[in-house]
Each structure stands twice: as C-alpha cells, then as structure tokens.
Amino acid sequence: MDFQGDIGLIGLAVMGENLVMNLAGHHYQVAVFNRTVDKVEKFVNGRGKTPSIAGCRSLPELVRALKRPRRVMMMVRAGTAVDELIDQLLPLLEPGDVVIDGGNSHYTDTRRRTRKVEAAGLLYVGAGISGGELGALNGPSIMPGGSAAAWPLLREMFQAIAAQLPDDLPCCDWIGPDGAGHYVKMVHNGIEYADMQLIAETYEVLRKMGKLTPEAIAGVFGEWNRGALNSYLLEITAEILRKVDPVTEKPLIDVILDCAGQKGTGRWTADSALELGVPLSGIIEAVQARSLSDDKARREMSARLLPGPALRPAAVSDQWLAQVRSALYVAKIAVYAQGFQLLKRAAKEFGWPLDYGRIAGLWRGGCIIRAIFLNEITAAYRRNPELDNLLLDEFFRRAAAEGQEAWRRTAAAAALSGVAAPVLSATLNWYDGLRTAESAANLIQAQRDYFGAHTYERTDAPRGKFFHTVWSEAGGGTVSGSYDA
Ligand code: ATR
Numbered sequence: 001m002d003f004q005g006d007i008g009l010i011g012l013a014v015m016g017e018n019l020v021m022n023l024a025g026h027h028y029q030v031a032v033f034n035r036t037v038d039k040v041e042k043f044v045n046g047r048g049k050t051p052s053i054a055g056c057r058s059l060p061e062l063v064r065a066l067k068r069p070r071r072v073m074m075m076v077r078a079g080t081a082v083d084e085l086i087d088q089l090l091p092l093l094e095p096g097d098v099v100i101d102g103g104n105s106h107y108t109d110t111r112r113r114t115r116k117v118e119a120a121g122l123l124y125v126g127a128g129i130s131g132g133e134l135g136a137l138n139g140p141s142i143m144p145g146g147s148a149a150a151w152p153l154l155r156e157m158f159q160a161i162a163a164q165l166p167d168d169l170p171c172c173d174w175i176g177p178d179g180a181g182h183y184v185k186m187v188h189n190g191i192e193y194a195d196m197q198l199i200a201e202t203y204e205v206l207r208k209m210g211k212l213t214p215e216a217i218a219g220v221f222g223e224w225n226r227g228a229l230n231s232y233l234l235e236i237t238a239e240i241l242r243k244v245d246p247v248t249e250k251p252l253i254d255v256i257l258d259c260a261g262q263k264g265t266g267r268w269t270a271d272s273a274l275e276l277g278v279p280l281s282g283i284i285e286a287v288q289a290r291s292l293s294d295d296k297a298r299r300e301m302s303a304r305l306l307p308g309p310a311l312r313p314a315a316v317s318d319q320w321l322a323q324v325r326s327a328l329y330v331a332k333i334a335v336y337a338q339g340f341q342l343l344k345r346a347a348k349e350f351g352w353p354l355d356y357g358r359i360a361g362l363w364r365g366g367c368i369i370r371a372i373f374l375n376e377i378t379a380a381y382r383r384n385p386e387l388d389n390l391l392l393d394e395f396f397r398r399a400a401a402e403g404q405e406a407w408r409r410t411a412a413a414a415a416l417s418g419v420a421a422p423v424l425s426a427t428l429n430w431y432d433g434l435r436t437a438e439s440a441a442n443l444i445q446a447q448r449d450y451f452g453a454h455t456y457e458r459t460d461a462p463r464g465k466f467f468h469t470v471w472s473e474a475g476g477g478t479v480s481g482s483y484d485a
Pocket of ligand 1: 010011012013014015034035036039075076077078080081082084085
C-alpha cells in the first residue's frame with residue numbers, strides 16, 4: 001500500500017469514528033483498523049469514504065500504512081483490550097514509534113503501560129479525551145500524558161483537532177509523565193459528576209420549595225447562564241427543562257425515571273481521593289447520590305416509612321432566586337477547590353509537574369464542564385502558581401465572602417424542608433471544617449488513645465512528640481505507636 005498515514009487509529013466505535021473524521025477534516029491521512037473488520041469496510045465505504053482515510057484489514061497492514069515514526073492510536077474499550085493490543089503492536093513497531101491510548105483508561109494502568117512500552121524502546125501516551133461524540137468530531141478537550149519525547153510528534157496534530165478558544169489557545173496541552181493525562185481526565189469527570197449534581201439539587205430546591213415549573217426554571221437557568229455561572233451544563237439543563245414529551249405532552253423531565261447511571265470514573269476519582277487522604281466531599285457525595293438514586297424501590301419504601309418535616313415553601317422573589325444562585329456558585333467553587341487540591345496531592349505523590357492554570361484552560365472548551373468560571377481558575381494560578389487552595393485566592397475568597405450567607409441559607413432551608421441537597425451541604429461542611437483552626441479532632445485523638453493506646457500530640461509540645469495517658473484503671477502503659485489502624 002502506498003498510503004502514507006500520519007496516524008493509525010484502532011477502534012471504530014463512536015469516539016474513534018468521530019476522531020477519524022475530525023483528523024481527516026484537518027487534512028491528516030488516517031489509516032484505520034477495527035477488530036471486527038466488517039466495521040472497517042462499512043466505515044470506509046460510508047461516512048469515511050475519502051482519500052484521506054485508508055481502511056486496513058489487519059494490524060500489520062495498518063502499521064505498513066504509516067509514516068515513520070509511526071503514531072498508532074487506540075480508541076478501544078478500556079481494560080484488557082488495551083493490553084492485548086499493546087502486546088500485538090509491540091512486535092510490529094520500531095523504537096521511536098508512538099502508541100497512544102485515547103480511551104478512558106485508569107491512570108494506574110497507563111503508568112504501568114508507559115513503563116512497559118518505554119522498556120521496549122517505544123513511546124507511550126495516555127490521552128484523556130473529553131467532549132463525547134460531538135466533541136470528538138468538532139474539537140474535544142485532549143489531555144495527553146506519558147513519554148515526554150512523544151509530545152513534539154503529536155503536538156501539532158492534537159492541537160489542530162482539539163477545541164479552539166477565542167484567544168487562540170487550543171484545548172490540548174502536555175499534562176505530564178505516565179498516567180498524568182488520564183488522571184487529569186478522571187478528575188475532570190469527577191468534577192462533572194459534582195457539577196451536574198449541584199445543578200440537579202438547585203433544580204429540586206426551585207421545583208419543590210419554590211414550586212416553579214420546569215419551564216420557569218429553564219428561564220431562571222437561562223438567566224443565570226448569562227453571568228458568572230455560564231456553562232455548557234447549565235445551558236443544556238435549560239434546554240432539557242423546556243423539552244415536552246410528545247406522548248404525554250408533559251415536560252419530558254417529568255417522565256424520565258429518577259435513577260442515575262454511572263460508568264465509574266466518578267468513583268475512580270473518589271477512590272483516589274480516599275487513597276491519597278484528600279477531602280473530596282463534593283465529588284464523593286455526587287457519586288453516592290447517583291447510587292442512592294438508583295435504589296428506587298428502597299427510596300419508595302422509605303418515603304412511606306421514614307418521618308420528615310413538612311415542606312416549607314419559599315416565597316419566590318428576585319432576592320430568593322439570587323440566594324439560590326449564589327449558593328450554587330459558591331458550592332461550585334468549593335467542588336473545584338477540592339478537585340484541584342486532589343490534583344495537587346496526586347502531582348506530589350506521582351512526581352508530576354502539573355500546570356493547574358493551563359489544566360483549567362484545557363477544560364474551557366470541548367468538554368462537558370466547559371464554563372466561563374474556569375478563566376478565573378486560570379487567573380488564580382497565574383497570580384500564584386503555588387496556590388495551596390483555590391478558595392485562598394483573592395477572587396475566590398471574595399466570592400466566598402459574598403456568597404457564603406446565601407449558601408448557608410439555601411442548605412439550611414433545604415434541610416429544614418427535608419429536601420436532600422448532599423453536595424450543597426457537604427461542601428459547606430468542608431468549607432467550615434477548613435476554616436476551623438481549632439476542631440474537635442482532639443476528642444478523636446483522645447478516644448483513639450483511650451481504646452487503642454494510639455497516643456496523641458499535645459498543643460504545648462512540638463509536633464511529632466507523642467503522649468499516652470492511662471485513661472482508666474483497666475488500661476496498661478503499652479502504646480500502639482502512631483500508625484493509623
Ligand atoms: P462502545 O464504545 O460502542 O461501547 P465498546 O464495546 O466499548 O464499544 O468497544 C469499543 C471499541 O473497542 C470497538 O471498536 C471494539 O471493537 P469491535 O468492534 O470489534 O467490538 C474495540 N474492542 C473491544 N475489545 C477489543 C479487543 N480485545 N481488541 C481490539 N479491539 C477491541
């Protein structure tokens with residue numbers, strides 16, 4: 001074959017196919033392969049019928065159709081499929097060639113695979129790609145990480161097909177070594193969970209306490225979307241709430257079953273936060289809210305049996321709406337503050353030199369969490385690249401000062417009415433915990449020392465010096481050390 005492919009793409013499912021169309025649309029020559037070869041035939045004789053796309057019937061044929069150094073991108077189901085493909089590709093490729101995984105792989109797999117492929121003399125890239133089907137076609141947000149030497153070989157192509165912002169910055173940049181790209185994509189997904197849940201909680205407050213119709217809430221969200229809360233998710237939510245079901249002629253939202261699905265990336269983010277010891281209550285609560293929602297039968301039974309307060313309707317006014325809006329805004333800031341804190345901790349753990357301002361920039365276009373507000377995060381990290389917590393930045397501190405009262409009132413009113421608002425209230429509790437210089441954790445330490453002789457540090461002694469008290473006659477003098485059981 002005399003086809004001189006710029007890149008070979010394996011896996012013609014939804015994301016793969018649309019990425020190929022995007023690449024071809026940017027004048028790249030793309031060789032394609034799919035395990036079920038019929039899909040290759042179907043694609044190159046249908047939607048992909050252009051001289052820029054060559055269908056291949058085997059991996060050796062795909063590899064032969066590529067320019068050197070070869071760039072081979074896998075867009076296949078995450079998990080063993082990626083390992084199997086790497087094993088099949090390695091003998092076909094040469095040192096200096098690049099293997100890219102554009103799927104939703106777990107970052108630990110990407111770390112392991114980077115080591116393996118690099119040991120064979122090749123380059124490996126784990127690229128998180130966000131934006132779904134339309135993003136893949138028209139410009140996704142791309143978060144590549146792995147072998148640094150691969151970036152100059154991919155930069156032009158990846159930045160060309162990524163979403164472009166008005167300031168000409170592409171939503172694609174090098175994230176860092178081994179699993180950094182997939183990690184950042186994972187945290188993006190976690191933030192997406194919390195962002196969606198916060199909008200849903202706000203909707204429920206407006207619907208149940210404000211007695212507003214979906215149509216009216218669509219108007220409120222549309223209005224908010226013109227300000228600091230401008231985001232893709234708020235925009236589509238307003239559209240969703242306006243949709244009428246053609247069968248029942250009710251708002252479509254009222255005939256959609258309230259059981260939320262999940263594919264697992266939110267849980268991965270939560271797992272990582274628990275493992276690294278980073279508070280991530282916004283995202284964790286969002287994941288758990290989906291699990292609880294999915295347990296419809298138990299909720300229906302409990303709704304009959306468990307007592308709750310009478311709903312206290314809100315007097316709907318511009319002032320009340322502004323209060324709910326502020327609560328959403330500050331809680332959203334808290335979610336991002338937690339998410340970036342997790343990134344910072346992971347960067348330290350895995351030795352990744354992450355550029356947080358640029359990461360926020362990559363999420364401004366192409367992906368699901370794109371929002372005006374991300375500009376402020378970029379600005380905060382430009383002001384201080386070492387910023388410990390977003391909320392400590394002057395802009396966000398001011399936002400918290402202006403919005404915290406509304407946040408409290410909204411979370412408290414929801415609680416008093418028995419309307420669950422887990423992310424709104426969990427983030428508020430985190431915020432208050434964060435600003436509590438002297439907490440009740442001394443009591444936890446005393447309890448641990450009492451029942452397990454775990455020892456404690458004293459306020460009047462240097463850190464690192466441990467004490468034990470014989471709390472009762474039954475207790476001995478043996479201490480268990482300062483490990484965490
Ligand atoms: P979807 O994204 O539509 O849910 P999927 O089942 O996750 O699809 O599979 C995505 C892609 O991974 C498909 O191109 C699939 O190839 P087939 O069309 O042959 O099913 C590919 N894929 C899954 N497992 C694979 C494997 N072990 N080796 C190679 N490709 C594989």
